[in-house]
Amino acid sequence: MSSYRIRASSWGSIFDCAYKWEWETLLGNNSVSGPRALLGSAIHASTAVYDQSLLDNSEITIDEAANAFVYALHHPEYDVNWKGGDLRVGEAERIGLTLHSKYCTDVSPYYNYVSVEMETNPLEIDCGDGITIILTGTLDRARIWHSAEGIGISDLKTGVAAVQKGVAKTKGFIAQLGTYELLYEHSTDKEITAPSEIIGLKTSGKAEIGTASVHNAKQMLIGTVDSYGLIDYAKEYFKSGMFPPNPQSYLCSPKYCARWDHCNFHI
Numbered sequence: 583m584s585s586y587r588i589r590a591s592s593w594g595s596i597f598d599c600a601y602k603w604e605w606e607t608l609l610g611n612n613s614v615s616g617p618r619a620l621l622g623s624a625i626h627a628s629t630a631v632y633d634q635s636l637l638d639n640s641e642i643t644i645d646e647a648a649n650a651f652v653y654a655l656h657h658p659e660y661d662v663n664w665k666g667g668d669l670r671v672g673e674a675e676r677i678g679l680t681l682h683s684k685y686c687t688d689v690s691p692y693y694n695y696v697s698v699e700m701e702t703n704p705l706e707i708d709c710g711d712g713i714t715i716i717l718t719g720t721l722d723r724a725r726i727w728h729s730a731e732g733i734g735i736s737d738l739k740t741g742v743a744a745v746q747k748g749v750a751k752t753k754g755f756i757a758q759l760g761t762y763e764l765l766y767e768h769s770t771d772k773e774i775t776a777p778s779e780i781i782g783l784k785t786s787g788k789a790e791i792g793t794a795s796v797h798n799a800k801q802m803l804i805g806t807v808d809s810y811g812l813i814d815y816a817k818e819y820f821k822s823g824m825f826p827p828n829p830q831s832y833l834c835s836p837k838y839c840a841r842w843d844h845c846n847f848h849i
């Protein structure tokens with residue numbers, strides 16, 4: 583029997599360049615994060631503080647919650663390569679505080695959140711052939727919200743292109759939302775009945791926040807009666823031990839791939 587733990591955010595990477603994912607995740611050679619990843623983490627930290635305070639009726643102001651942004655930006659929990667990035671600390675602070683304030687004013691009050699960054703129980707999926715996939719963890723950066731259609735997942739995404747023409751970008755995030763749906767249902771025995779949603783916060787140019795709905799996100803993972811899901815394809819990687827390279831990946835560069843110096847497949 584072999585067990586493989588997969589975080590919700592990993593799905594995009596596995597099927598982008600599996601060779602890179604194997605190196606960084608299975609073999610533990612993590613790449614150093616850039617400033618934009620830290621900016622995203624810091625925005626998530628402060629907006630989560632604010633949303634949790636609304637849930638708790640603890641009357642934290644938007645400015646008080648912003649302290650969590652400043653702290654997270656200046657005290658990262660992982661190594662950050664500021665030199666290799668396109669962002670300086672002062673600019674990151676300006677962008678982040680603007681988006682924090684905009685989110686807390688224009689978005690948060692209109693949601694009926696029932697949980698923020700909820701802890702979930704790992705979900706073990708027996709894939710056959712001695713392979714078990716374990717979906718883990720916290721609904722990192724996500725909220726559970728209650729709408730007229732029932733319970734749904736709402737996931738915050740930051741990025742330079744997180745909002746396009748007023749709408750949040752969903753490309754590349756659906757499997758992550760599907761994992762959250764499976765983990766929520768597994769942990770609570772309650773069914774997700776509302777569409778999932780991305781709330782995009784654009785970190786370049788004018789501060790912009792947009793949303794987009796995603797229906798049947800978990801189907802991408804578990805498949806349908808006549809099509810495989812991503813879990814079926816991932817199982818084949820684990821079963822064979824073959825993790826194919828993808829030199830056409832947009833992350834195939836020494837800047838983004840920790841395996842670059844150990845890979846014979848890039849040009």
Ligand code: SF4
Binds near residue numbers: 829
């Ligand atoms: S260098 Fe390119 S092909 Fe090789 S592991 Fe990295 S992303 Fe994949």
